[in-house]
Amino acid sequence: MDNLDTSVGILDSGVGGLSVLLEIRKKLTHIPIHYIGDSAWCPYGNKSAEQIQARCFAITEQLIEMGARTIVVACNSATIHAVEALRARYPLPFIGMEPAVKPASKLTQSGTIGVLATEASIAGEKFHKLLQTHISPNGLKVITQHCPDFVTLVERGVLNGPEVEDAVKRYAQPTVEAGADTLVLGCTHYPFLRASIQQVVGPNVKLIDTGEAVARQTASIIPLDRGHGEISIHTTGNLACLQHLFPILCPSLTAELAKITIE
Known part of the structure; x- marks a missing residue:
């Protein structure tokens, strides 16, 4: 099985979804993970449903290009306004968040x-x-x-x-x-x-x-926990800010950090 078949994509309005990534990594230690934080548009909580959906569609396209075959919508606002539309548009498993x-x-x-x-x-x-x-x-x-x-x-x-x-x-x-x-x-x-x-x-x-519950659900649909386990973290915001934040929020992880543009 190709690693692309088991790569996990995570999208969030910013860096908050890294709390979910931490839980997923505890359960899936070898799966490649691609994360996109839309910090340029953060927060999503005060955006319209139409804006949130448009951003989630664009980010999902990028995650699929990176090889993600399971996508976690690690944002409550995005889950509420976009997860059903994402499931209707893309033939992939989407795991959303909801308040506990x-x-x-x-x-x-x-x-x-x-x-x-x-x-x-x-x-x-x-x-x-x-x-x-x-x-x-x-x-x-x-x-x-x-x-x-x-x-x-x-x-x-x-x-x-x-x-x-x-x-x-x-x-x-x-x-x-x-x-x-x-x-x-x-x-x-x-x-x-x-x-x-x-x-x-x-x-x-x-x-x-619900971070641990989402991680458990993600692990349940991944066929094999194997691969090299690389983590790539992309931000639509300021890369220097991400480089400052990542070791504060995820001191136990090593990842490739990069800037990404979402139209």
Whole structure:
């Protein structure tokens, strides 16, 4: 089997999807991975569905040219607005993200869940269907909060310190004070702030994301974990920024870093 048959492509609005890449690499240690972060257009959370779809189509074309045969849409906003269109257009497996509402509904003891996400994720039909399926029938309460500064901080490589603490106090703390004992990190950027969020909200508040579940699903459809395991990371933004961020976000990985232009 050619390595191209088992290469994984990952797309995201920026560097947040690297949190998913880290989980995938734990389960697939030898598979080549191609990643494109659309930092020039980041964030996706405040873009229209049409804009997000157009960018995802263009990035997918590039990933296919690189050899990807399974594609992970490592962005909640892109999943909500583009994953079904991608599946309809391309004869490849597409694995999307969704806020971890279902597992959160099983973990909460207070009956109140906080969902930290982007505007696009919270407004999307997929999210409301999740609530109808897993929240309303169980008599649970969900408090939603979009956190634009979280994405900006991660894109700058600021994962702790006064700026992060201030943002967590503005976004996450009010949901905890309103009774949430479980917080869903509904954007792939947010796990990079997990330690800082936990420090502010306290050890008794559970934090949950779907990176590991997506990695598990990805591994389940790869026929053989073999190859040389090269990782290539491409950005539509500033290459120097990526070169600065990558060792901060993924200190355990080695990868080829490059600039890419998406029309």
